[in-house]
Amino acid sequence: MGAPARAEAARLSAIFEATGAQPVDTSILQPADVLLDLYGEDIRARAYVTADPLRGEMMLRPDFTVPVVRAHMDEGGDPARYTYAGEVFRRQETDPARPIEFLQTGFEIFGGDPAQADAEVFATIAGALDGLDLRPSTGDIGILMAAVRGLRTSEARKGALLRHVWRPRRFRALLDRYSARTPLPAHKKTLLASADPFAEAGPALGRRSRAEVEARIATLRAEADTRPLSEEETALIDMIVDLRETSPNVLSSLRDIAVDMPAIGDAVTGLSRRLDALSARGIDVDTLPFEGSFGRTTLEYYDGFVFGFQSATRADLPPAATGGRYDALTRRLGQGRVVPAVGGVIRPELVVQIREGRA
Numbered sequence: 332m333g334a335p336a337r338a339e340a341a342r343l344s345a346i347f348e349a350t351g352a353q354p355v356d357t358s359i360l361q362p363a364d365v366l367l368d369l370y371g372e373d374i375r376a377r378a379y380v381t382a383d384p385l386r387g388e389m390m391l392r393p394d395f396t397v398p399v400v401r402a403h404m405d406e407g408g409d410p411a412r413y414t415y416a417g418e419v420f421r422r423q424e425t426d427p428a429r430p431i432e433f434l435q436t437g438f439e440i441f442g443g444d445p446a447q448a449d450a451e452v453f454a455t456i457a458g459a460l461d462g463l464d465l466r467p468s469t470g471d472i473g474i475l476m477a478a479v480r481g482l483r484t485s486e487a488r489k490g491a492l493l494r495h496v497w498r499p500r501r502f503r504a505l506l507d508r509y510s511a512r513t514p515l516p517a518h519k520k521t522l523l524a525s526a527d528p529f530a531e532a533g534p535a536l537g538r539r540s541r542a543e544v545e546a547r548i549a550t551l552r553a554e555a556d557t558r559p560l561s562e563e564e565t566a567l568i569d570m571i572v573d574l575r576e577t578s579p580n581v582l583s584s585l586r587d588i589a590v591d592m593p594a595i596g597d598a599v600t601g602l603s604r605r606l607d608a609l610s611a612r613g614i615d616v617d618t619l620p621f622e623g624s625f626g627r628t629t630l631e632y633y634d635g636f637v638f639g640f641q642s643a644t645r646a647d648l649p650p651a652a653t654g655g656r657y658d659a660l661t662r663r664l665g666q667g668r669v670v671p672a673v674g675g676v677i678r679p680e681l682v683v684q685i686r687e688g689r690a
């Protein structure tokens with residue numbers, strides 16, 4: 332880790348501390364069995380996991396947010412704000428040029444008005460990165476989640492779509508199937524048409540018991556008997572995931588969509604309040620991009636505002652800063668208590684690289 336990156340991390344920490352954030356540290360080795368699932372598929376595949384004889388599966392921390400939330404919720408979950416700086420570790424599966432260990436300097440706000448806190452995190456990070464040629468991206472996972480929860484369909488379908496918000500291609504395939512745009516595969520049709528699927532199935536070879544297979548067939552039957560999603564609802568979901576415009580234009584499209592899909596109403600009001608709060612903090616929201624699918628391939632704990640800052644000239648570099656809102660994560664780690672929370676990180680090594688023009 333070079334001295335310039337350390338100095339940059341210290342500069343960023345000072346900016347976060349000046350907002351009243353309390354510096355915190357976390358152990359580098361974190362319990363993997365309870366925490367790893369909270370990150371989702373990408374990090375699950377990229378965490379360095381090892382076995383400890385007394386503590387079970389441990390991992391090198393893949394981020395600070397989950398350990399910080401855990402410590403915060405264990406202590407009571409009152410409103411608070413924290414800052415941290417240190418290394419995180421993530422395996423690189425495809426690109427050997429990307430580091431497997433890098434610095435993050437971050438900032439988390441627990442409690443407070445969500446629109447104000449979102450705007451404060453974004454504006455503080457934007458301010459800390461001022462002068463670098465970076466492009467912001469924003470999105471809101473909560474809008475898509477609200478749209479899915481409001482669909483007039485079975486809870487099983489909504490649950491499957493919510494699980495696959497993070498896998499855009501799988502999500503699309505499910506939506507196509509639920510709206511009967513793609514027909515049921517032939518082998519499933521044959522299976523469901525059969526009065527006794529076990530009659531000609533031959534001896535049981537697999538590891539699943541007969542009861543498990545029966546339960547799975549019952550699920551498939553219930554699914555096949557569920558009415559297709561309406562064309563209209565499917566088109567509205569398509570419109571949301573395809574949004575890609577300036578924030579004010581997205582807001583007006585979403586207001587139109589909300590007329591036919593009232594379930595997203597609160598989330599759209601939240602976006603509107605956030606844009607006002609960002610504007611009050613000096614962010615030029617008229618040019619601020621918004622993408623309906625931004626953040627859908629990152630950390631699966633986000634459930635609201637998401638953002639990133641990417642080098643304008645080097646799209647191949649990872650984002651220099653990222654963050655978002657993760658209200659549901661505090662519930663999962665808080666034994667029933669919930670504190671709305673939002674935060675973000677900056678990568679000091681990338682900032683130094685970009686500033687020196689080596690990027």
Ligand SMILES: N[C@@H](Cc1c[nH]c[nH+]1)C(=O)O
Pocket residue numbers: 393394395396397437438439630653654655656673674675676
């Ligand atoms: N922990 C996230 C960034 C973040 C901080 N707070 C919210 N999001 C990351 O490593 O990418």
